[in-house]
Amino acid sequence: MPDRYMKVQRIEHGTVIDHILAGSAFDVLSVLGLSNDRSMSILINTQSKKGGKKDILKIEDVELSEQQANRVALVSPQATINIIVDGEVVKKFQAEAPKVVRGILTCSNPNCISNQNEPVVSEFKLGSDKTHRYVCTYCERDLVDVAKRVCS
Numbered sequence: 001m002p003d004r005y006m007k008v009q010r011i012e013h014g015t016v017i018d019h020i021l022a023g024s025a026f027d028v029l030s031v032l033g034l035s036n037d038r039s040m041s042i043l044i045n046t047q048s049k050k051g052g053k054k055d056i057l058k059i060e061d062v063e064l065s066e067q068q069a070n071r072v073a074l075v076s077p078q079a080t081i082n083i084i085v086d087g088e089v090v091k092k093f094q095a096e097a098p099k100v101v102r103g104i105l106t107c108s109n110p111n112c113i114s115n116q117n118e119p120v121v122s123e124f125k126l127g128s129d130k131t132h133r134y135v136c137t138y139c140e141r142d143l144v145d146v147a148k149r150v151c152s
């Protein structure tokens with residue numbers, strides 16, 4: 001066998017988002033709102049050591065804050081965030097679904113007050129059950145297709 005090659009290059013500085021729900025890497029990018037000019041690697045449906053498939057996202061020269069990272073949990077609750085500096089993991093934590101999401105997402109209900117050009121910031125609350133469901137504070141409509149509801 002020739003030298004083994006790495007599927008994706010290590011990054012020296014940036015953020016690695018691991019254990020993304022398989023097939024959700026692009027949704028994660030949407031909710032993070034990162035611009036396309038970033039250098040990044042995306043692995044889709046790669047084998048997880050824990051069994052099953054996962055996606056991995058490596059973003060160079062961006063250190064996500066915990067607040068930003070928590071947005072990841074909106075589309076992929078199990079994701080872990082690794083902050084890399086000088087090739088070493090300096091911080092590792094799990095994205096935590098925010099209880100309240102303000103201003104990042106739009107309500108799918110066209111009649112919702114948050115879509116009426118009123119000075120109202122959209123707001124969604126995490127349901128108390130384990131279904132990981134968000135509901136609009138104003139019209140109580142369920143939030144679906146989160147990645148498509150990110151404000152542009």
Ligand SMILES: [Zn+2]
Binds near residue numbers: 112136139141
């Ligand atoms: Zn609404």
